Amino acid sequence: MSIRDEIIAACVAALVGDIKGETETPASTPPTRPDPRINKPVIVRANKAGVYVGRLIGFDGGKDCPILDVGSRQIHYWARGGSVASLAEHGLQGDGHRVTGPATGEAWFGPGAEVVQIVQIKDEATYQTFLDAAVWHGE
Numbered sequence: 001m002s003i004r005d006e007i008i009a010a011c012v013a014a015l016v017g018d019i020k021g022e023t024e025t026p027a028s029t030p031p032t033r034p035d036p037r038i039n040k041p042v043i044v045r046a047n048k049a050g051v052y053v054g055r056l057i058g059f060d061g062g063k064d065c066p067i068l069d070v071g072s073r074q075i076h077y078w079a080r081g082g083s084v085a086s087l088a089e090h091g092l093q094g095d096g097h098r099v100t101g102p103a104t105g106e107a108w109f110g111p112g113a114e115v116v117q118i119v120q121i122k123d124e125a126t127y128q129t130f131l132d133a134a135v136w137h138g139e
Contacts, residue, residue, distance in 0.1 A: 035059070037120045041127035043075075044068065045084045047114035051075045052107055053099075053130040056118070060108055064115050068107040073130060074100040088119040091129030098136040 035056075042056045044066055054072025059065055076098035081087045092099070109115050121127045 035063070037118065041121040041124070041130075042066075042068075043084050043088050043117075043119045043121060044109065044115060045117040045119075046109055047116055049109060049113040049115075051084065053121070053127075054103075054107060057106070061111075064109075065111060065113075066109050066115060066118055068103075070104065070106055071102040071131075072107045073102055073133070075130070076100070076136065084117055084119055088121045089126070091121075091126040092133050093129075097133050099130065099133040101135040102131075 037056050038058065040056060041054065044052045044054075044056075046052075052068060052072050052074050054068030056066055057069045058067045060067055075087075077096075078087060078092060078098075079096035080093045081090055121130075
């Protein structure tokens with residue numbers, strides 16, 4: 001068998017394997033699955049954009065570019081709770097927070113925002129503490 005015939009035989013074998021579904025996915029390609037945080041309330045922390053709370057509706061161009069639904073709010077300061085993970089677990093507690101009013105459009109985070117954390121909020125009651133926070137106007 002010539003080299004040409006061997007190449008043709010290998011190509012045919014690969015094609016038949018694809019048709020039968022016998023071709024393996026390369027080990028370097030992880031399986032994709034839907035993100036369980038979609039349509040759930042989350043807190044997004046980005047190095048260059050700040051901290052936002054809202055309902056995650058998708059991603060633009062990858063897992064580092066989240067999109068929050070209309071009504072998301074930016075959190076400039078929180079009085080208690082320490083970390084973003086703690087905020088997601090316990091919500092806003094006490095007074096003295098600095099939270100902007102609800103956004104009138106979706107909040108899109110591009111690659112330049114440097115998203116470093118997306119944490120799902122514990123439950124709807126915890127999420128409500130962010131929605132109920134007094135609007136801070138920057139004074």
